[in-house]
Amino acid sequence: MKTSNNATIRDVARLAGVSVATISRYLNKTAPLAAETAERVRSAMEELNFSPHPAARNLATKRTNTIGLVLPEIGGDYYTPLLRGIEAASSESGFDLLIHSTRPHQSGNRPRRPLNEHNTDGLLVFTDALDTPELTRLNSIGFPVVLMHQSAPESLKIPVVTIENQSGAYHIVDHLITAHNRRRIVFLRGPEKNEDSDARELGYRQALKQHGIPVDPSLIARGGFDSTGAYQGIKDLLTRDIQFDAVFSGDDDSAIGVLDALKQAGLRIPEDVSVAGFDDSIFAGLLSPPLTTVRAPIEAVGHEAVHQLIRLIRGEDADPVTTIPTEVILRRSCGCDF
Amino acid sequence: MKTSNNATIRDVARLAGVSVATISRYLNKTAPLAAETAERVRSAMEELNFSPHPAARNLATKRTNTIGLVLPEIGGDYYTPLLRGIEAASSESGFDLLIHSTRPHQSGNRPRRPLNEHNTDGLLVFTDALDTPELTRLNSIGFPVVLMHQSAPESLKIPVVTIENQSGAYHIVDHLITAHNRRRIVFLRGPEKNEDSDARELGYRQALKQHGIPVDPSLIARGGFDSTGAYQGIKDLLTRDIQFDAVFSGDDDSAIGVLDALKQAGLRIPEDVSVAGFDDSIFAGLLSPPLTTVRAPIEAVGHEAVHQLIRLIRGEDADPVTTIPTEVILRRSCGCDF
DNA sequence: CTGAAAGCGCTTACAG
DNA sequence: CTGAAAGCGCTTACAG
Numbered sequence: 284m285k286t287s288n289n290a291t292i293r294d295v296a297r298l299a300g301v302s303v304a305t306i307s308r309y310l311n312k313t314a315p316l317a318a319e320t321a322e323r324v325r326s327a328m329e330e331l332n333f334s335p336h337p338a339a340r341n342l343a344t345k346r347t348n349t350i351g352l353v354l355p356e357i358g359g360d361y362y363t364p365l366l367r368g369i370e371a372a373s374s375e376s377g378f379d380l381l382i383h384s385t386r387p388h389q390s391g392n393r394p395r396r397p398l399n400e401h402n403t404d405g406l407l408v409f410t411d412a413l414d415t416p417e418l419t420r421l422n423s424i425g426f427p428v429v430l431m432h433q434s435a436p437e438s439l440k441i442p443v444v445t446i447e448n449q450s451g452a453y454h455i456v457d458h459l460i461t462a463h464n465r466r467r468i469v470f471l472r473g474p475e476k477n478e479d480s481d482a483r484e485l486g487y488r489q490a491l492k493q494h495g496i497p498v499d500p501s502l503i504a505r506g507g508f509d510s511t512g513a514y515q516g517i518k519d520l521l522t523r524d525i526q527f528d529a530v531f532s533g534d535d536d537s538a539i540g541v542l543d544a545l546k547q548a549g550l551r552i553p554e555d556v557s558v559a560g561f562d563d564s565i566f567a568g569l570l571s572p573p574l575t576t577v578r579a580p581i582e583a584v585g586h587e588a589v590h591q592l593i594r595l596i597r598g599e600d601a602d603p604v605t606t607i608p609t610e611v612i613l614r615r616s617c618g619c620d621f
Numbered sequence: 622m623k624t625s626n627n628a629t630i631r632d633v634a635r636l637a638g639v640s641v642a643t644i645s646r647y648l649n650k651t652a653p654l655a656a657e658t659a660e661r662v663r664s665a666m667e668e669l670n671f672s673p674h675p676a677a678r679n680l681a682t683k684r685t686n687t688i689g690l691v692l693p694e695i696g697g698d699y700y701t702p703l704l705r706g707i708e709a710a711s712s713e714s715g716f717d718l719l720i721h722s723t724r725p726h727q728s729g730n731r732p733r734r735p736l737n738e739h740n741t742d743g744l745l746v747f748t749d750a751l752d753t754p755e756l757t758r759l760n761s762i763g764f765p766v767v768l769m770h771q772s773a774p775e776s777l778k779i780p781v782v783t784i785e786n787q788s789g790a791y792h793i794v795d796h797l798i799t800a801h802n803r804r805r806i807v808f809l810r811g812p813e814k815n816e817d818s819d820a821r822e823l824g825y826r827q828a829l830k831q832h833g834i835p836v837d838p839s840l841i842a843r844g845g846f847d848s849t850g851a852y853q854g855i856k857d858l859l860t861r862d863i864q865f866d867a868v869f870s871g872d873d874d875s876a877i878g879v880l881d882a883l884k885q886a887g888l889r890i891p892e893d894v895s896v897a898g899f900d901d902s903i904f905a906g907l908l909s910p911p912l913t914t915v916r917a918p919i920e921a922v923g924h925e926a927v928h929q930l931i932r933l934i935r936g937e938d939a940d941p942v943t944t945i946p947t948e949v950i951l952r953r954s955c956g957c958d959f
Numbered sequence: 960c961t962g963a964a965a966g967c968g969c970t971t972a973c974a975g
Numbered sequence: 976c977t978g979a980a981a982g983c984g985c986t987t988a989c990a991g
Contacts (some may be wrong), residue, residue: 289738303970306969314976335968342969343970343982344970379740640961641986642961677984678985680968681984682967
């Protein structure tokens with residue numbers, strides 16, 4: 284059954300009546316060929332349906348022509364635009380894409396790290412998918428790495444691409460205050476040590492400060508960037524009878540839980556409580572009421588990360604930090620009228 | 622900067638005072654080693670922080686230990702669960718995952734096919750991501766391929782994994798008829814030649830027939846499996862003043878457009894028109910009203926496809942067709958009361 | 960249980 | 976402009 288036609292460079296050389304070196308040069312345009320030779324090679328390659336073996340090439344050149352992407356997990360609609368951006372950019376540049384998600388760390392065994400300097404030319408790392416020791420190791424051998432939504436561990440200079448979390452958060456909270464006269468605004472934090480969340484909290488605090496509103500610690504609660512956690516967070520505030528007139532939910536997933544908890548408590552949105560999210564996820568406009576949020580250009584992050592990585596791969600310098608602008612998207616949940 | 626520590630198997634052999642063959646045997650457990658030798662090898666490997674070079678291995682063995690995934694495009698929340706399933710299953714089995722999306726076919730040039738027998742041990746192909754000539758070629762060299770949501774071109778026996786489209790559609794349409802007494806049910810087709818759509822239409826027709834309801838061709842319209850197309854499709858029916866009391870929208874994305882069009886026409890859902898979707902996308906429960914739909918276990922499709930592919934890779938037989946069960950999810954858009 | 964050697968399919972100085 | 980040959984880092988008969 285297995286016809287195993289696979290022609291090698293030797294077969295082509297033989298058929299074209301030249302040496303394998305010549306075939307290689309034709310393939311890589313690494314030296315000028317006599318027009319007539321080139322034509323013989325071309326036709327031999329076509330006749331044999333030849334395509335070069337990447338592993339052999341890799342072994343000989345130390346280049347793999349593939350980019351590795353390391354994610355914490357591959358679930359969540361969050362990753363769809365990221366993947367789209369990364370796939371598009373790497374494909375355009377002629378790189379293959381190797382993907383690995385580091386969780387779940389299967390029981391006991393030390394973490395597998397199937398993506399490394401052996402099978403990729405560089406790595407794209409999302410949030411905390413790779414631990415500091417591995418990052419340090421890669422850095423010490425000068426291997427190209429670009430971080431997304433995560434800053435480099437101290438002392439390692441690794442380029443980062445992320446979004447304007449702080450100013451996005453600032454602007455949306457400012458909107459709640461300025462346009463809708465809200466003063467007791469809840470902020471729901473994301474997971475522990477999530478840098479996106481930290482920056483958004485800074486923006487939140489900055490906006491309050493700007494308007495002379497003191498930060499009330501009881502208004503800053505845990506949301507976990509997921510709807511269940513956010514639901515609990517709001518429930519908890521309600522139970523403790525803490526007063527608030529707006530919720531900046533940290534991200535859009537949380538906003539789902541926020542909306543549920545508020546409705547269930549008989550509160551009207553936005554009349555009683557304004558709600559705002561972050562991300563502009565696919566479903567943000569479908570919620571009721573449609574969610575005012577900050578658009579996080581995740582696809583652009585993917586694109587840009589690939590471009591930076593390719594610069595490193597080519598031995599050029601990359602930008603230490605790339606920050607993609609965000610944009611407030613006004614819908615009805617904040618109180619705007621459409 | 623580039624410390625390039627990369628120890629090779631020779632370094633390990635030297636340090637352990639054995640031959641490279643022994644190292645290789647240790648690595649692959651391909652022959653018993655004297656306990657003491659094994660220990661020397663182990664410690665040498667550890668000291669040098671050795672990890673074998675996949676490309677060299679690949680070249681020597683003709684195995685890559687990686688699975689290729691070919692998608693038409695990598696956008697759409699549809700792919701998130703698919704990817705999750707595929708990534709999890711391949712990772713569990715120790716395979717790497719190489720991903721390529723075939724669209725866009727950049728202007729003019731013949732399609733790039735970066736994933737093939739050279740860099741993968743087998744290919745997972747989603748819908749029509751690969752054309753028949755390429756499928757035929759792969760088949761002729763006995764290369765493992767599994768198709769998802771697409772049947773094999775005639776005469777090629779390639780395993781397929783898909784979902785129970787027809788019975789899912791049958792059951793949900795049956796529900797509209799039986800539970801909600803609907804008789805004039807619109808069906809919105811997906812894109813041309815989409816097999817999911819074809820099978821769902823069969824289920825639709827089967828349910829009507831079962832209840833003695835004649836199929837009215839004017840109720841079968843184009844939806845395109847996207848919200849804009851579906852919006853147009855419904856608009857068009859409305860304009861032509863065609864009467865209907867339910868819409869089975871083909872998929873959930875379409876349902877968004879259906880809901881919009883109906884609301885805009887002042888029709889109440891589900892009082893005036895019942896609506897049902899297919900997929901149970903992430904947002905289905907968030908629509909208003911929450912969407913009654915058929916759960917398509919896309920993640921399981923990914924899982925199963927990997928398992929079938931691995932069987933082929935191991936030289937075992939795979940199941941010609943694997944059909945994953947679907948399940949009707951009742952919410953409010955059909956008229957059910959929760 | 961272990962070693963010497965050929966081979967996997969390419970690329971790249973070195974020569975001419 | 977082209978060729979002969981070494982080398983990339985492994986695996987695997989073949990011997991012993």
